[in-house]
Amino acid sequence: MKLNKLIKYLESIAPLSYQESYDNAGLIVGDPNTSIKGVLICLDSTEDIIKEARKRKCNVVIAHHPIVFKGLKKFNGKNYVERTVMQAIKHDICIYAIHTNLDNVYHNGVSSKIAEKLKLKNLQILAPKQNMVKLQFYLNPNQIHAFQNATSREGIPDSLSNLHSLLAARTGLKEDAAEMKYETTLAKNEVSQVVHFLQKATGNTSIDYQTNTVANINAKVGSGMIGSLNKPILTSTFFKRLKEDMNLSGFRHTAILSKKIQKIAVCGGAGGFLLPEAIRAGADVFVTADYKYHEFFDADGQIIIADIGHYESEQYTIELLHGLITKKFSNFASHCTKLNTNPVFYY
Numbered sequence: 001m002k003l004n005k006l007i008k009y010l011e012s013i014a015p016l017s018y019q020e021s022y023d024n025a026g027l028i029v030g031d032p033n034t035s036i037k038g039v040l041i042c043l044d045s046t047e048d049i050i051k052e053a054r055k056r057k058c059n060v061v062i063a064h065h066p067i068v069f070k071g072l073k074k075f076n077g078k079n080y081v082e083r084t085v086m087q088a089i090k091h092d093i094c095i096y097a098i099h100t101n102l103d104n105v106y107h108n109g110v111s112s113k114i115a116e117k118l119k120l121k122n123l124q125i126l127a128p129k130q131n132m133v134k135l136q137f138y139l140n141p142n143q144i145h146a147f148q149n150a151t152s153r154e155g156i157p158d159s160l161s162n163l164h165s166l167l168a169a170r171t172g173l174k175e176d177a178a179e180m181k182y183e184t185t186l187a188k189n190e191v192s193q194v195v196h197f198l199q200k201a202t203g204n205t206s207i208d209y210q211t212n213t214v215a216n217i218n219a220k221v222g223s224g225m226i227g228s229l230n231k232p233i234l235t236s237t238f239f240k241r242l243k244e245d246m247n248l249s250g251f252r253h254t255a256i257l258s259k260k261i262q263k264i265a266v267c268g269g270a271g272g273f274l275l276p277e278a279i280r281a282g283a284d285v286f287v288t289a290d291y292k293y294h295e296f297f298d299a300d301g302q303i304i305i306a307d308i309g310h311y312e313s314e315q316y317t318i319e320l321l322h323g324l325i326t327k328k329f330s331n332f333a334s335h336c337t338k339l340n341t342n343p344v345f346y347y
């Protein structure tokens, strides 16, 4: 099976358009037409992971964190990023990252996995994405024909995986002309790409379209999650459970408050930016990672911040991706890494 097919599936769960602007999710190294021999799943695609992939006969690495965030100008192996990319290319190993796009989905996302581990109910996205727009465009019969020809010839690019659903969402005829109206909600930064693609696919015709900012917000897309336990429990009981459920040797937290714990906000990785949302939503505790000393003061007697460590908070993402891939595909082997790539050690 071609890697392309696996990518399409992963992006049907976590479309690339959901990633944050600083991110670099997607296929980072390799050809999407590569035939998959085996898949290795990890959080960080390090040099050791590439070695493990070679040993386990995997030519595709699916990582949560992108190994490359900014432009690489030289490939001399002077740091771990250059060395990892060089090793991957040398040994024909593809690296695909599914990062903040996976953080930002309601189902099968990084934070929903934490919520599942903590047995939280009534889950909601903590900070739904705001920058969604409704795109409406109209195609005349010639354009529809040209578009269908172009896409059956060249396919729809991975970056526009949403377009499938978009084309299914025909909502009727424009009042004054024999044009078909299409409508979809998508991320703001995706609009120009979609319009450009439509123009090109219809032979550089001008596309009649309009956009409206959607006030709601897509409640199923965004960062962090909030949910609740069946009944309130003592903080000490919750802390004990947190350690067990997230397999922690310890964690840092702010002062324990007098009330019991029932509502819990979670965010995998560096979630400190969501603290105001967690407080506003009435969370008793916010489970996340990457807190700095002064930021702990922001709990301010209103909430308990529990910093469980970046790797620890995201470790079950590996199991999540493995479950999704093995459930869908049986024609190649997919493995969870045996390595712990956490760069942080505790003494």
Ligand SMILES: [Zn+2]
Pocket (backbone or CB within 6 Å): 065, 268, 269, 270, 310, 314
């Ligand atoms: Zn992370």
